[in-house]
Amino acid sequence: MFTGDWLDIGPIDQIPLRGSRTVPVAGGEEIAVFRTGDNAVFALVNRCPHKHGPLSQGIIHGHSVACPLHNWSISLKTGQAEGADKGCTPTVPVKVDAGRVLICRAATLAAAA
Amino acid sequence: MEFTGRLDQEDGAMAPAAAPRKPHLVVIGNGMAGCRAVEEVLARDAGRFRITIFGAEPRVNYNRIMLSPLLAGEKCFDDIVINDQAWYADNGIELVAGDAVAAIDRQARTVTSASGRCVPYDKLLIATGSDPFVIPVPGKDLPGVVTFRDMDDVGAMLRAAENGGHAVVIGGGLLGLEAAHGLTLRGMGVTVIHLMSTLMERQLDEAAGWLLKTALEGRGQTILTGADTAEIYGDGKVEGVRLKDGRDIPASLVVMAVGIRPNVTLAKAAGLAVGRGIQVDDHMVTSDADVLAVGECVEHRGACYGLVAPLWEMCRALADGLTTGPSGYEGSVTSTKLKVAGLDVFSAGDFSGGDGAEDIVLRDAARGHYRRVVVKEDRVVGAVLYGDTADGNWYFDLMKKGEDISSIRDNLIFGQAFASGGGLADPKAAVAALSDDAEICGCNGVSKGQVVACIDGGAATLDAVRASCKASASCGSCTGLVETLLAVTLGDDYSGERATKTVCKCTSFTHDDVRREIVAQAMKSIPEVMQKLSWTTPDGCSSCRPALNYYLLCAWPGEYVDDQQSRFVNERMHANIQKDGTYSVVPRMWGGLTNPRELRAIADVVEKYDAPMVKVTGGQRIDIFGIRKEDLPAVWADLNAAGMVSGHAYGKALRTVKTCVGSEWCRFGTQDSTGLGVKVERMTWGSWMPHKFKIAVSGCPRNCAEATIKDFGVVCVDSGYELHVGGNGGIKVRATDLLCKVGTEREAMDYCAAFIQLYREEARYLERTAPWIERVGVEYIRQRIADDGVGREALTARFLYSQSFSQDDPWAERAEGGDRQLHAHLGEVRPLASIAAE
Numbered sequence: 001m002f003t004g005d006w007l008d009i010g011p012i013d014q015i016p017l018r019g020s021r022t023v024p025v026a027g028g029e030e031i032a033v034f035r036t037g038d039n040a041v042f043a044l045v046n047r048c049p050h051k052h053g054p055l056s057q058g059i060i061h062g063h064s065v066a067c068p069l070h071n072w073s074i075s076l077k078t079g080q081a082e083g084a085d086k087g088c089t090p091t092v093p094v095k096v097d098a099g100r101v102l103i104c105r106a107a108t109l110a111a112a113a
Numbered sequence: 114m115e116f117t118g119r120l121d122q123e124d125g126a127m128a129p130a131a132a133p134r135k136p137h138l139v140v141i142g143n144g145m146a147g148c149r150a151v152e153e154v155l156a157r158d159a160g161r162f163r164i165t166i167f168g169a170e171p172r173v174n175y176n177r178i179m180l181s182p183l184l185a186g187e188k189c190f191d192d193i194v195i196n197d198q199a200w201y202a203d204n205g206i207e208l209v210a211g212d213a214v215a216a217i218d219r220q221a222r223t224v225t226s227a228s229g230r231c232v233p234y235d236k237l238l239i240a241t242g243s244d245p246f247v248i249p250v251p252g253k254d255l256p257g258v259v260t261f262r263d264m265d266d267v268g269a270m271l272r273a274a275e276n277g278g279h280a281v282v283i284g285g286g287l288l289g290l291e292a293a294h295g296l297t298l299r300g301m302g303v304t305v306i307h308l309m310s311t312l313m314e315r316q317l318d319e320a321a322g323w324l325l326k327t328a329l330e331g332r333g334q335t336i337l338t339g340a341d342t343a344e345i346y347g348d349g350k351v352e353g354v355r356l357k358d359g360r361d362i363p364a365s366l367v368v369m370a371v372g373i374r375p376n377v378t379l380a381k382a383a384g385l386a387v388g389r390g391i392q393v394d395d396h397m398v399t400s401d402a403d404v405l406a407v408g409e410c411v412e413h414r415g416a417c418y419g420l421v422a423p424l425w426e427m428c429r430a431l432a433d434g435l436t437t438g439p440s441g442y443e444g445s446v447t448s449t450k451l452k453v454a455g456l457d458v459f460s461a462g463d464f465s466g467g468d469g470a471e472d473i474v475l476r477d478a479a480r481g482h483y484r485r486v487v488v489k490e491d492r493v494v495g496a497v498l499y500g501d502t503a504d505g506n507w508y509f510d511l512m513k514k515g516e517d518i519s520s521i522r523d524n525l526i527f528g529q530a531f532a533s534g535g536g537l538a539d540p541k542a543a544v545a546a547l548s549d550d551a552e553i554c555g556c557n558g559v560s561k562g563q564v565v566a567c568i569d570g571g572a573a574t575l576d577a578v579r580a581s582c583k584a585s586a587s588c589g590s591c592t593g594l595v596e597t598l599l600a601v602t603l604g605d606d607y608s609g610e611r612a613t614k615t616v617c618k619c620t621s622f623t624h625d626d627v628r629r630e631i632v633a634q635a636m637k638s639i640p641e642v643m644q645k646l647s648w649t650t651p652d653g654c655s656s657c658r659p660a661l662n663y664y665l666l667c668a669w670p671g672e673y674v675d676d677q678q679s680r681f682v683n684e685r686m687h688a689n690i691q692k693d694g695t696y697s698v699v700p701r702m703w704g705g706l707t708n709p710r711e712l713r714a715i716a717d718v719v720e721k722y723d724a725p726m727v728k729v730t731g732g733q734r735i736d737i738f739g740i741r742k743e744d745l746p747a748v749w750a751d752l753n754a755a756g757m758v759s760g761h762a763y764g765k766a767l768r769t770v771k772t773c774v775g776s777e778w779c780r781f782g783t784q785d786s787t788g789l790g791v792k793v794e795r796m797t798w799g800s801w802m803p804h805k806f807k808i809a810v811s812g813c814p815r816n817c818a819e820a821t822i823k824d825f826g827v828v829c830v831d832s833g834y835e836l837h838v839g840g841n842g843g844i845k846v847r848a849t850d851l852l853c854k855v856g857t858e859r860e861a862m863d864y865c866a867a868f869i870q871l872y873r874e875e876a877r878y879l880e881r882t883a884p885w886i887e888r889v890g891v892e893y894i895r896q897r898i899a900d901d902g903v904g905r906e907a908l909t910a911r912f913l914y915s916q917s918f919s920q921d922d923p924w925a926e927r928a929e930g931g932d933r934q935l936h937a938h939l940g941e942v943r944p945l946a947s948i949a950a951e
């Protein structure tokens with residue numbers, strides 16, 4: 001577990017409902033932080049398992065995102081491609097505390113490396 | 114007061130046999146948790162402690178939840194008292210009311226009150242509850258700004274309401290809505306300001322939040338969602354609230370109900386371990402073994418609570434620990450039930466089921482009910498109910514017990530009575546067992562007998578049933594039942610396939626059904642369509658959201674507010690995404706014309722942003738490649754400065770108007786095709802359509818602008834203008850059909866506008882003009898545009914009206930900082946080492 005290493009990246013209302021924002025990682029890949037229609041928050045590396053589309057730019061429905069490049073559906077919880085497609089994007093632990101979005105620094109650095 | 118031997122007595126082990134001096138339990142907080150804890154202790158061992166309770170409020174213990182009915186005038190203070198003076202006296206409890214504790218001295222084991230009273234303790238219980246959070250805006254301290262937490266707040270609201278007038282409630286959560294309701298009943302006009310787009314967004318999803326908002330508006334309240342407060346203004350007292358978007362709402366009372374913060378002031382000053390709340394173990398003991406804490410002020414296993422149910426469980430564990438034997442508290446799963454003016458809302462669990470979680474949605478449009486149950490691995494993990502909440506507790510119970518629901522899954526959504534009704538486990542059998550006069554379609558009053566008769570009469574598909582007896586033709590919530598009847602009646606003959614394809618798997622309606630109903634029922638938002646047309650998913654999918662967004666935009670120009678999150682990336686970013694995640698930028702070049710200033714601006718952008726490629730497109734303009742999303746607004750600002758606007762090369766919208774040089778220069782040219790092309794582009798740019806739309810104007814039948822493979826093409830001839838429609842040069846090449854010939858430029862433009870509007874209003878989302886015309890037939894188009902003059906003029910007028918709202922350059926808005934969040938990053942992560950190095 002990566003305890004005690006939660007990094008505050010900003011207030012939750014800075015991510016639109018059914019929207020996403022990106023977080024650059026020094027020396028690594030960008031992270032996409034998603035907020036779903038029912039206000040759950042997820043974080044994934046901003047890269048589709050298919051051909052590396054930026055998932056942050058997809059349409060968010062339920063707890064999935066449709067990749068903007070070729071419409072693969074990716075589970076926000078697990079990073080797995082859904083349906084017939086196969087592939088997985090690394091996920092990053094994220095939580096909301098008192099309206100602030102926190103992501104796990106160690107896990108982020110590991111996932112984005 | 115002296116106190117000795119407390120350790121011994123507390124242990125019990127070395128307690129003297131006769132008349133032991135009782136240990137002193139001091140409670141800070143005379144609220145719901147503090148007093149409940151005392152009740153629990155008394156119930157277990159009434160003689161165990163001598164008890165003193167300090168309360169900041171100058172009154173006995175009352176039921177805080179009932180402040181809402183008190184405000185609404187349904188109850189008076191006596192009705193909501195939990196423990197009256199007699200209770201304190203009978204149990205030998207000393208109540209120090211109206212004198213808040215100011216400090217705890219853990220060394221000396223005393224507490225000191227604001228009036229200076231110093232009392233020693235053996236066991237101290239902190240139950241200080243929460244403080245209402247006040248947003249730090251100018252004017253927050255003006256008289257007339259109140260919170261909603263205790264009797265004094267209610268008193269202040271009632272005094273304000275006596276004079277009538279207008280109240281603003283900041284915060285559309287549970288508390289805010291209850292305050293708004295009470296004030297409405299007290300005769301005030303009420304506006305609720307909520308920062309988020311959904312009311313009670315922590316408990317409700319978008320669909321239920323929309324229903325709640327609509328119902329409250331129906332009760333006369335004004336609800337502003339997505340509204341951010343800039344300031345509260347007034348001279349010596351509240352006079353109104355100003356929003357960040359400039360709106361101004363006059364008010365004589367402002368209620369702040371934006372949330373609560375655990376009240377940890379005393380605990381923190383006393384050096385106890387405090388996170389968000391006072392940290393306690395499973396026995397409600399803080400970091401000091403003799404200090405306990407309970408209620409909203411605590412943090413247990415990382416969680417703070419704002420409802421009473423968890424507090425009751427905490428009080429039980431606390432009393433067990435202090436008396437008969439520790440049992441332990443393990444945290445709570447909470448549910449919310451709200452009832453405002455007969456509106457029932459229930460929510461429980463969290464909906465972040467994610468992997469393997471499945472939503473089951475039931476919408477009853479006729480009654481305005483909504484129900485969503487989230488199931489994961491055959492267990493209920495969350496539920497939202499709006500309207501009929503009778504089954505809320507049942508779902509909550511299934512959830513808390515983690516019961517396996519696989520055997521009742523098919524009927525789960527219909528509620529306890531149906532699901533546990535025995536023998537009905539097979540939905541087909543249940544439908545077959547219905548009597549002939551059982552009502553199937555509530556909207557059109559169609560019985561099972563009628564539906565079966567109509568199937569026997571030859572209606573073998575859902576559409577045929579809808580056409581012949583109207584069952585399932587309105588709200589669609591009985592579609593499943595009708596389909597089951599088809600299957601039961603026709604047996605193997607029922608294909609199960611619908612003749613026309615539905616929009617997507619979220620609905621049983623077709624594109625045409627949806628378009629028709631949006632207009633017929635005057636539906637004006639995506640959640641409204643989903644509710645009224647019984648969508649089976651909570652917020653649709655990537656197929657239906659963009660379609661609905663377009664249909665609404667087309668039906669209600671100037672009124673419907675575009676939903677950015679329902680747009681494909683290109684339309685949201687106003688640029689074309691490339692395979693590497695960068696964007697291409699195509700400024701508009703009217704009719705393919707350009708000039709040195711534009712070319713210079715493009716050249717400058719290419720150099721300044723290091724664009725790896727510039728290319729002339731097949732649409733007669735220039736494409737700049739490889740721009741990063743962060744740089745887009747700056748690039749646009751530079752292009753805007755040279756007078757250029759978005760080319761919508763990314764949109765289901767007008768793309769380009771290609772022209773040839775025409776009569777101005779060409780030796781064969783018959784008319785000014787370049788000039789007409791520019792005029793047509795000026796008229797049509799910015800319009801959103803079912804799919805992309807291309808136009809061309811050629812100066813003679815040699816057709817250098819390729820007008821006969823465009824959605825709308827003009828071929829100039831000596832005697833006027835030939836108008837062509839439905840061409841496509843893409844995947845499946847289709848040459849245009851000749852629509853008609855007209856004599857003047859004006860007519861060419863009016864016909865063009867009418868044709869576009871017909872396409873906008875009647876084609877299905879993502880259907881280009883070529884397949885649309887093949888579907889409806891070119892004769893139909895001729896009849897509507899060429900033959901029906903009045904109809905054509907109306908179409909033209911509707912197009913121009915809608916254009917009056919859509920010809921703002923989206924780039925200019927973004928360049929000025931609109932939707933900045935779409936282009937900027939949120940935070941940044943660096944390895945610890947690099948931060949330390951700074």
Ligand code: SRM
Pocket residue numbers: 689690691697699728729730731732733734735736762768769805807822840841842843844845881
């Ligand atoms: C840039 C351009 C190619 C070029 O370098 O010339 C181009 C580039 C793309 N075209 Fe095109 N098309 C371009 C002219 C055309 C033309 C020629 C024309 O318009 O005269 C056609 C055939 C005419 C037609 O549309 O009927 C054309 C038929 C298509 C099609 C097939 C459409 C169809 O109905 O079959 C697609 C796919 C689609 O839209 O689903 C497509 C899609 C695309 C996309 C948007 C693919 C995508 O989704 O990413 C490409 C975007 C590249 C970018 O980022 O800018 N492009 N595309 C041309 C931009 C024109 C402009 O100035 O806006």
Ligand SMILES: Cc1cc2nc3c(=O)[nH]c(=O)nc-3n(C[C@H](O)[C@H](O)[C@H](O)COP(=O)(O)OP(=O)(O)OC[C@H]3O[C@@H](n4cnc5c(N)ncnc54)[C@H](O)[C@@H]3O)c2cc1C
Pocket residue numbers: 141142143144145146147167168169170177178179180181212213214215240241242243261262263288291376379407408409410418419420421422424
């Ligand atoms: C209007 C309203 C409606 C609500 N509706 C519901 C509902 O429908 N369902 C639900 O579950 N919950 C509801 N709640 C929440 C519920 O009332 C609280 O969860 C509950 O009251 C918390 O109990 P508590 O003892 O922790 O805090 P409180 O009940 O607030 O008690 C804390 C007490 O400590 C006193 N105090 C604070 N500091 C000091 C000090 N230094 N010295 C002495 N005394 C001090 C305070 O004055 C207060 O009286 C509602 C709350 C409000 C305000």
Ligand code: SF4
Pocket residue numbers: none
């Ligand atoms: S022809 Fe194909 S590869 Fe070329 S721009 Fe059009 S869509 Fe892209």
Ligand code: FES
Pocket residue numbers: 048049050051052053067068069070071072
């Ligand atoms: S890159 Fe995501 S679907 Fe192709």
